[in-house]
Each structure stands twice: as structure tokens, then as C-alpha cells.
Amino acid sequence: MYFFGNNTIYLYSKSLRRIKMFKLGLITDQVSMDFEAALKVIKELGLRYIEIHALWNKNIEELDEREISEAKRLIDKYELEVSIISSTLFLFSVLFFIPLSEAM
Numbered sequence: 001m002y003f004f005g006n007n008t009i010y011l012y013s014k015s016l017r018r019i020k021m022f023k024l025g026l027i028t029d030q031v032s033m034d035f036e037a038a039l040k041v042i043k044e045l046g047l048r049y050i051e052i053h054a055l056w057n058k059n060i061e062e063l064d065e066r067e068i069s070e071a072k073r074l075i076d077k078y079e080l081e082v083s084i085i086s087s088t089l090f091l092f093s094v095l096f097f098i099p100l101s102e103a104m
Contacts, residue, residue: 023083025049033057035071039078049083050075059088 028050031038035055042050052060055071063071075082 023049025051025083027051027053027086029054036074039074039080042080043078048079048081050080051084051086052082053086053088060085061087 025047026038026042026045028035028038028042031041033054033056038055039050052071054060055063056067058067
């Protein structure tokens with residue numbers, strides 16, 4: 001059984017003990033690579049949480065200090081919260097250690 005409230009889905013066991021909580025949000029670069037445009041859409045949809053992976057055509061680990069400050073300012077402007085920062089830093093590293101025949 002589940003209940004939705006305050007941009008969060010709560011999962012309950014049969015005894016109504018809460019067992020999981022999920023924050024509903026969107027991955028900003030799936031809306032737009034223009035970070036502010038993405039935040040505006042997400043806010044207009046009534047969501048509160050965002051996942052940041054890429055913005056302004058850069059992965060998050062490529063951002064400089066000025067861009068990070070601007071991202072924080074925009075997040076505050078639209079009163080959103082970051083639920084996860086999704087880095088690509090270790091995304092492909094495993095492939096270097098697993099033979100291709102085992103990875104398939």
C-alpha cells in the first residue's frame with residue numbers, strides 16, 4: 001500500500017508500518033540543458049526535488065566555481081531541493097576491470 005503527500009510517496013507494510021519513502025522530482029537535464037528553464041518547468045509542475053546530472057551542456061564534475069554558485073543561486077530562487085547529485089565520475093571505471101565477454 002502506498003500514500004502520496006507533499007511530493008513524497010510513502011510505502012507501507014500490511015500492518016501500516018512505513019517501510020520506504022521516495023522523494024518525487026525530475027532529472028534537470030531530462031527537461032532542458034538550460035538549467036534555469038528546467039527549474040522553472042519543475043517548479044511549475046509543483047515538484048520540490050531535483051536530481052542534478054548535467055547542466056549547461058556539462059556534467060556536474062566539469063562545472064567551475066562560478067557555475068556552481070550560479071546553480072545554487074537558481075535552486076534557491078526556485079525554492080527547490082536537490083535529492084541527488086548524479087556524477088559520471090565512476091560510471092565507466094568498472095568497464096576497465098571487467099573483460100568484455102563477462103560484461104555482456
